[in-house]
Amino acid sequence: DIVLTQSPATLSLSPGERATLSCRASQSVLTYLDWYQQRPGQAPRLLMYDASKRATGIPARFSGSGSGTDFTLTINSLEPEDFAIYYCQQRSSWPRVTFGPGTKVDVK
C-alpha cells in the first residue's frame, strides 16, 4: 500500500497566521491527492481534490499544490474555524486508497 506521511504532527499557530502542511507519499500518486478537514466532534469535509482544486464551498484562503510524492496544503490567514485536524488521502492506487495520519492545527 502507498504510505502517506504528514508533517508536522501538530502545528501551533495564532489566528491570522499562515499554515503550511505537508504530505509525502511513499511512491508517486501523480495528482490523485485530496485533503480533508475534521473539526472536533464532526465528520471530515473534503477541502481539496486532485492536489490543487478546491471543493465546493471551500474558501479561497485554502490552497493546495504538489505532484508526484510531495504535496502542500496552505491556509492563508487562519480563521478560528480552521483549527482542526487535516488529513491527506491518495487514490492513485484505487481501490487501495490510504489516508495520512493527520496534522493537527491548534491555537498557539
Added chain:
Amino acid sequence: EVQLLESGGGSVQSGGSLRLSCVASGFNFNSYAMSWVRQAPGKGLEWVSTIGGSGGFTYYADSVKGRFTISRDNPKNTVYLEMSSLGGDDTAVYYCAKDSGYLNFNFEYWGQGALVTVSS
C-alpha cells in the same frame, strides 16, 4: 442539499454481527459510488469499502474482506454495510460517504457517523 444519514450502530459482542444503513438525499443516488470510512477512537481515517453506482462493483479493504459486505438499494437511496465476525479492532465511528463521481474514490460528502463498539 446533500444529506447522508447513518443508522444501525451500537454495541455488539466479539464475533457478532451488525448492519449499518445510510439513507442519502439531495443528489442522483444511482449516479455515484458510495463508500464507508471508519475512524477508531482517537485515531485517523481508514477506508473500508466502496460500491459503484449500479452496485455491480464492490471493493473492500483487506482488513474487512470476507467479513463485511457492502450493498445498495437505489430505489430506496440507501447503502448498507453488513458486518460479521466483529472484533475489537472494528470498534470505530463508521462514516457513509458520497463519491465525487462514479468511482473516483474520494469522499465529497460525509454523514455524521455511526458508532460501533465491539466488546469481548
